[in-house]
Every structure is written in structure tokens, then in C-alpha cells.
């Protein structure tokens with residue numbers, strides 16, 4: 001059996017920074033081009049008014065205040081001294097360039113070792129990447145960019161009203177990689193229109209394009225969203241927890257073993273929702289996934305042998 005079932009983020013961070021590092025969420029007063037009419041209205045079918053983040057401080061607080069309050073709390077609870085400033089909610093590159101520069105610079109201080117920026121693939125632009133490049137050159141702070149993709153199935157993306165397809169994601173990843181920043185991709189493995197085949201294709205495309213990290217979520221259904229309406233009328237149904245667990249394991253098996261896995265399932269608020277994580281806590285689901293992997297001797301990268309012309313490899317072995 002493999003010593004590590006999958007490439008865990010906490011271990012990766014410890015090796016990279018030499019000690020435990022924690023992410024501190026920062027909430028900016030920004031919106032999203034899929035809500036304000038630039039590329040869509042109403043947002044993604046699953047996105048509620050609060051956006052995608054929760055458990056965050058008010059976006060009316062300054063970056064310094066959010067950092068200090070969260071650092072005091074997390075630092076005390078876990079004895080942490082180094083942190084990642086995580087611009088989490090909505091689309092954190094969707095703003096005038098000068099504002100973006102100011103926000104990023106405001107997050108810089110000695111205990112911050114990395115800035116992580118969550119955004120949409122269609123909001124990655126060279127000018128914004130150059131701002132980040134200047135920051136790394138001046139300060140040595142690492143930059144990572146978290147791209148919401150959710151699935152490589154562009155038919156599903158269209159049903160979700162994402163306002164972008166797979167091509168925009170590929171374009172964004174290639175551009176970001178030119179600057180040497182790490183890319184984390186967010187995926188949802190239980191989207192109602194996706195099959196096991198799509199799950200495998202997710203793993204293959206992320207592995208081939210060379211992203212560095214992946215973050216998995218299970219779809220949760222917020223009241224008063226389009227998805228909520230579909231769920232209530234039975235237009236969409238959710239797969240079982242057992243099926244979700246199998247999808248996650250299958251995804252990991254096809255995933256390049258060097259990709260870092262930030263999480264196997266997200267935490268989600270119970271309030272204002274119709275469906276959340278099969279009414280099971282996220283860590284119990286994580287335990288079940290790990291237990292099944294151990295029992296069945298399955299691990300990340302077990303089926304990662306589809307690259308570099310696998311059909312001709314037998315000629316080379318002869």
C-alpha cells in the first residue's frame with residue numbers, strides 16, 4: 001500500500017514553508033462578470049447572494065483588519081506564524097487594474113508567505129498577471145491562482161450558466177503558467193449532468209495541462225437559486241454519498257500523483273440550503289473516502305498512464 005493515499009495539501013505546505021501555514025480568507029467588495037451582465041446575469045445556477053465564501057469577515061473591513069483579526073484567531077488556535085492571504089469570495093481579478101494592485105499590495109506583510117487569488121478563467125489577463133509578477137519580484141511572496149472550473153464538460157458548464165467554457169480555462173492556465181504561478185482548480189464531482197466518464201476526463205485534462213493543485217467540492221444546493229428550483233421540481237437529483245465517494249477515488253486514481261489535493265470535499269453552511277453533503281460532516285466523508293482507498297488498495301495516480309503515447313509504448317519495450 002502507498003504510504004500516502006493522495007498528495008495532501010497540509011503536508012505540501014509544511015514541506016514548502018518548513019512549518020504549518022494557514023489560509024486566511026479575505027473578502028473584497030467585488031462582484032462577478034457572470035452576475036453584473038458583462039458575461040451573464042443571475043450568476044451560476046448554484047451561486048447564492050453571498051457568493052462562494054462563507055465564514056468570512058465583512059467586505060467592508062479593510063484588508064489589514066481582516067488579516068489581523070483572522071491571524072489573531074487562527075494563530076492562537078493552531079499556533080500558526082505563517083499565513084496565506086486568500087482572496088476567496090466572488091471574482092478577485094474582476095476590478096480596475098489599479099484597485100487590483102492596491103488590494104494585492106495591502107496584503108503584503110512579513111507573516112504572509114503567499115497570496116492566493118480566487119477567480120474565473122475568463123478574468124485572467126496579462127496586465128493583471130504582470131502586476132503579480134512585479135509583486136513577487138519585489139517581495140519574494142509566492143502567488144497561486146485558484147480557478148473555478150467545476151467540470152471540463154462544457155455542456156454541463158452551459159447548463160450551469162457559468163458564462164465560460166473549457167477553452168477559457170485552458171487559455172487562463174497556459175497564461176498563468178508562463179509567469180510561474182501555481183494554479184489550483186476547483187471541481188465539483190457530483191454535478192447532476194456529469195457521469196463517471198466526465199470525472200475521469202476532469203482528472204486527465206488537469207493532469208495534462210499541468211496544474212499544481214486541485215480542490216474538490218460536493219455540490220450543495222442553496223435556496224432561492226436556479227439550482228434550488230430545479231431540485232424542488234425534481235428536474236435535478238443528487239447522486240448518493242456512496243457514488244460521490246467512488247467518484248472522488250476514481251478521480252484521484254487518474255490524477256497525476258504530483259498534483260496537490262487541497263481537499264476532497266468542501267465545508268458548506270447549513271442555513272439557507274436544501275441539500276448539503278448528504279447531511280454528513282465533511283470530515284466523516286473524508287474519513288470514508290480514505291478508508292475505502294485503504295481497503296481497496298487504491299491511491300492517487302494508480303491509473304495515471306495515459307500520457308506520452310501509451311499505445312506505442314509496447315514497441316519500445318520489445
Ligand code: SF4
Nearest residue numbers: 032034043044047090
Ligand atoms: S463565477 Fe463564482 S461568484 Fe460568479 S456567479 Fe459563478 S460561483 Fe458565483
